[in-house]
Amino acid sequence: MSILTFIKQDAVHLNTARVALFLTAILLVPVVFGIGYYLNMMIFIAILSLPAMGLSLLSGLSGQLAISHGAFFAIGAYASAILSTNIGINPVLSTLLAQMIVALVAAAIGAVVLRLRSHYLAIATLSFAIIVELVIKEWSGLTGGMQGMLNIPAMGALGREATSDIQYYYIYWPITALLLLFALNLSSSRIGRALRAIREGEPIVDSLGIQAAEYKIGIYIISSVFAGVGGALYAHFVGFVTPATGSIMFAIEIIMVLALGGFDRLWGALVGVVLITLLNEYALGFADYKKIILGVTLIAVMLVFPRGLLPGLIDLARSNKYGRTA
């Protein structure tokens, strides 16, 4: 039995192999291209991929859309910032502790709003996000109000902290890759299967003795924690957080990322983040044009590839291939 067939047999092996290959390539990039500003961009891609992957898990598996991922990004960022800045917990630990807070909030909110679906769920999660933003703005004793929090400790532990982009690059990308692997595994496991089934009919799933509601809350929590980890990594990288960090516009931007990359593809989320980051970076100084480009791109992608760019291009490649052989 060759390695390839061994890998093919098991989804976990296949996912691991793909992610390992991807991570290796990513880690080799600085070796080949050296140190440069692009590292900064790549770090943002690693960070923003997390909320995008989180939302992709939710929308891809359960077919639902939440506008709360910006809020959980903010909760992760603020919680870790407060724990590390005010209490002095080290950033690695505070990042982890922050996720417990995110998970608790997500569980509480999920238990309440996940009975809703479709536009109603979207609006309910939007309302929650607006409330979070207000609380952050108003609870200035804790969050620094509109001014936000400054001088958040850099990521690090044991007396060593990351100071340069290259260090962040080598810390953050493995984290993103591991979470990508987690998401891929989850999606190809029996839990992913159950969620895809719930998407088609909750009563049938219930009739099989599966607690559909629990699964929905579970995936909502996991998906929110992805956003929360992204927030914490963001806070310890840029060193400040403000109420704009996880605003409604940010949540909408994540949805646009998925629109570009495909709602049911985890890899697509990465592609979407890369596209948005490049656009942000190269349309710098032309915010009005950036808006025009972004808006027109979204419309064009949706019209040409309704399932998103990545799935669309894959379909296109397939049809061409079959076209040639036929």
Place this chain on the structure above:
Amino acid sequence: MLRVSALEKRFGGLAALNDVSFSVAPGQIKSVIGPNGAGKTTLFNLIAGTLSPSAGDIHLDGVSIAGLPAAAIGAAGVARTFQQPRVFASLSILENAMLGGHRFHKGGFLACGLGLRHTRREEEKLRARAEKWLDFAGIQSIKHRNASELPLGQQRYVEIARAMATGAKLILMDEPAAGLDETETKELGEMVRAIRGTGTTVLIIDHHMDFIMSLADEVLVLNFGQWLAEGTPSQIQNSEIVIEAYLGSDDDA
């Protein structure tokens, strides 16, 4: 094994089901018949937990299951097939059947995401279990096809494999022969007997009299939400009350 006592379901002021009591012995095929609106599907929904009863009780192996959530009743060993086959259209047939065995395994979100070894072993077991019942239902050869690609008749077998994979003690089948031709109905009868052969109890609703009469061990007749008659097929066929009820309604023959 199933005992339904004085069961009642009201929607607003209307009683869809009123004071219905009966029981099903283990390993039996029991059929529920009655004109449209007799409350047959309501009865199934109550047993399966999709609806909760207004009054009365339902016992499964001596344990009351009335009013429990559907998932808990599913876990207690009641599975069902639906009037319109309801398969998970975007999943493969194998995956549909694997969902039947889903509840036996414990691997949670974290274990599955981490791809822990035991979750992968579970997955193997799940697959083996699913394949066994696909084999039983005779659709093993097409297991990789998408469930949505199948004709209605075959979707019924996917539902059966899925229900059997849950390890159910009792299967509720709501008009499984609807839309089937004669040969197919015959095959389905064989399948139902095979299910009984595994020791599973079957409660079945259907309109095809020939089909039911040749298949059922016992028949329960409902009319306007009321218990009308109960007995062996031949007793029922000769019951004047039943004949009258059926003649009185012009929907069914």
Place this chain on the structure above:
Amino acid sequence: MNIKKLSLTALALGASILTYTSAFAQDGAPIRFGAPLILSGPGAFAGEAGKRTLDVLVDTVNAAGGINGRPVEMIYYDTEGKPDVAVRVVNRLVKSDRVDAVLGPIASWEAVAVKQALDRAGVPTLMLSATRASVDPQTDCMFKLPADDAIVVSKLYEYLVSAGLTKIAVISTLDGFGDGGHRELEEQASAAGIEIVFDERFSMEDTDLAPLLNKVKRSDAQALINWSSSRAPVIVTNTVRQIGLEIPLIHSHAALSPAVLKGAGENAEGMLAAGAKFEAADSLPDDDPQKAVIQEYRASYEAAFGEAPNQFGAGAYDAFKILTAAIGQVGTETKALCHAIESTSNYVGLGGIYTYSESDHAGLGTDSVIVYQVRSGAWHIVK
């Protein structure tokens, strides 16, 4: 005149070439400045004026042969009025464009956010934001230009006490600018003999302020201070008129712009604001050293762009002048440059007369701030 200027330039050029060739081979390499400015969104008028001003200044300097023979290159990025974007573009200026100095940002909430990144990178920075927080706590090489909330508040309180208006209502926006002003208004009140009888925050996105201002109307305040920037002063002014609130309306220095006058129209009549002398150069006494400088800038800006400049362009102007003067003295080596900027003394600028020191990176005193009132559609000096 021309020949004289030319020969002077040549002389300076020659001198600089000498100094540089003798020191290090930096000759002719461009000096790069980064300008992270708000160029889109509701505050775009501020960044736009800054950019126009800097463009002209750069052209002038380069036409004259650059600074010590080195041409100046200006790199602009749009901060979009968002702190996270501001940090991203500042990182890019520092890490990718490797600028020698930064001029900006303008919005207070951007300035506060980029402080850490700039301080880490050790790039000399001249902040164009009005909030005290941009240089407080002080860092090694960060200076600010516009008059800040601390001195504006103290000037306003001085005026209010002299006018007998000691019971005031304060409204401020929920953002970095509102935060800074709100803090100063609270801290300085009791010492100045002012009682704040009403104090509430509101959101910049809020377009309906009638319920808030109705509450002010019911309070026994003798004057209303509105500490907000961008479009909020316009909405406040219009609403004050619409609900018939008749106590004096006083704005922060952020309201001192033609855009606010235009947006508020006739509703602006009678309102007050405190800030730099920039908006009323013509009514300044002739012995005011700033008068000529301001008049000249205003005239040339209006000639070039067909509209009146604003204080944000003026801030950029002063920053550029102070920075290039310092570079002219010591070149672009960071430490020396910071020291040179810190030694700026009595520079007569558009925004005031600047004197930085080791303990003061804000550079202005209350004497550079005046109180204005709008009369027949224009800002006039009250005090």
Place this chain on the structure above:
Amino acid sequence: MTSLIVSDLIQIVMTTLTVGSMYALIAVGVSLIYSATGVINFAQGEFVMLSGMTVASLYGSMGWPLTTAIAVALVVVLFYAALLTLLTSILAARISLIGVLIITIGASIATQGIAARIWDSDTHRFAPFSGEDPIRILDATISPQALWIVGVTAICIAGLIWFMRSTMAGKAMRACSLDQAAATMVGIPVKATVLLSFTLSGLLGAVGGILTTPLTTIDANSGMLLAIKGFTAAMLGGMGSIPGALFGALLIAFVETVTVTVGSSAFKELPTFTIIILVLLFLPRGLVGGRNEIGLQHEDLTRQ
């Protein structure tokens, strides 16, 4: 003392009506489009922005007559409504609901950028129709423009309700909103109906922009926040129901006004959004009762 309380109440009522009318013009528009297409139109606020900016520049800055400026603004908005119909309903015939939602987001963002290029990013305003001097009722005051807003909104919405109930086209719209497939079968031109609903809701938005800009000001980026307010109001009342949208809008305006009056401006939106979550949970069809129960239709946003 009593007069103070009475004028407080008058003030609250007047502000609620004014702000509620602004929200209602957007909410009813959102609701109309939702009925016709099943999609929440994120670009709804752009109707308001485009009309407000057009009138502000033509009438406010360039000194054209008000009526001409309004006419031009209406033409601009009608053109925009047709464009949105094309993008969301004609070209995007086989796209998932979320895809169409994204198209409306894309349209909104692009419109903001284009508007900022055509005009600028500054705040704009033009003089109120009947001057700036407030009208006094006891101690309460109200801007004459507020009367314009409330009056014209009332006429527009009453007219719309009449149109929906009494004309063939209106009945066709209602039929479409109930069941598009069935409407097609009985020969109702669905695409034309969709265009009609975009047109009507565009006109409502335009009226909103023209009426409210003198009070609230407008800038190129105002649209999206207005849209969010609008569809929250529509959802609160019950999606797809015109009286519902009106009621939701007034309720939000009332809650906001009371919150600011007795509490603090900083918390203006907190009660509103808490109420929304509660209403969605306990009265899924909205307070007045909209077309869809949760999940009855459009269960899966990503399905095509």
